[in-house]
Amino acid sequence: MTRAGRGDEVEEDISVFHRIRRRAKEPSETQRQFADLHARLQDQVPPGLEVPTAEPKPSEPAALVGDFLPPELRVPSHDQVDGKMMPWKQPLVLDGELAACTECGAYRDWLILSTRGEIWLRCRAGHEQQETRLNTAWYNRNSGPADATHATFEDCLRHLGH
Known part of the structure; x- marks a missing residue:
């Protein structure tokens, strides 16, 4: 290979490198789509946020359950x-x-x-x-x-x- 041939390869490598760098500086297609979606949704309110909440319905009282531990297994507290x-x-x-x-x-x-x-x-x-x-x-x-x-x-x- 001659020097001239080698120079052409180097120039080609440099131009490929510059193209890759230029592409990396530009936003990708996915990034552009996200930016468009973000701009469209910026002033929207999610459904249901402005709707007043309904009063909770009274539920049945929970069934009373005995203490967790039987008396013979309970440890007295420090007081x-x-x-x-x-x-x-x-x-x-x-x-x-x-x-x-x-x-x-x-x-x-x-x-x-x-x-x-x-x-x-x-x-x-x-x-x-x-x-x-x-x-x-x-x-x-x-x-x-x-x-x-x-x-x-x-x-x-x-x-x-x-």
């Missing part, structure tokens, strides 16, 4: 419970100090009680002391789901083995 309790077998370290019973010196096997926004520690011997370094947020983060509810404090102590 129906006097407090919560969880066992804490290991030593309790608060602010770098080992928590110990003020009466007997026990430092493990606690029951941690959360009631009325306060946290109480109860040792195995039954001594109770308020723990101001803990709060209900700490209790909620460290307690698991409740496995039972009890009518009395003593029933809960028996359930937890104290």
Whole structure:
């Protein structure tokens, strides 16, 4: 192939490229049809929008259905419970100090009680002391789901083995 022949191919490629670019700048047939349809529908109102709505007809009252869960499966809400309790077998370290019973010196096997926004520690011997370094947020983060509810404090102590 000669140089002249190659030049003709290049010119032909360039002219094809320019035609493609010109076509790309012009809107396609689909775009023109959409623009025409949009212009025709611009000032029209969809049917039914200007028609006043009819008054709703009174329906029959829904049949009353019993509560979703039977009473034995319902869990009391937080305002129906006097407090919560969880066992804490290991030593309790608060602010770098080992928590110990003020009466007997026990430092493990606690029951941690959360009631009325306060946290109480109860040792195995039954001594109770308020723990101001803990709060209900700490209790909620460290307690698991409740496995039972009890009518009395003593029933809960028996359930937890104290």
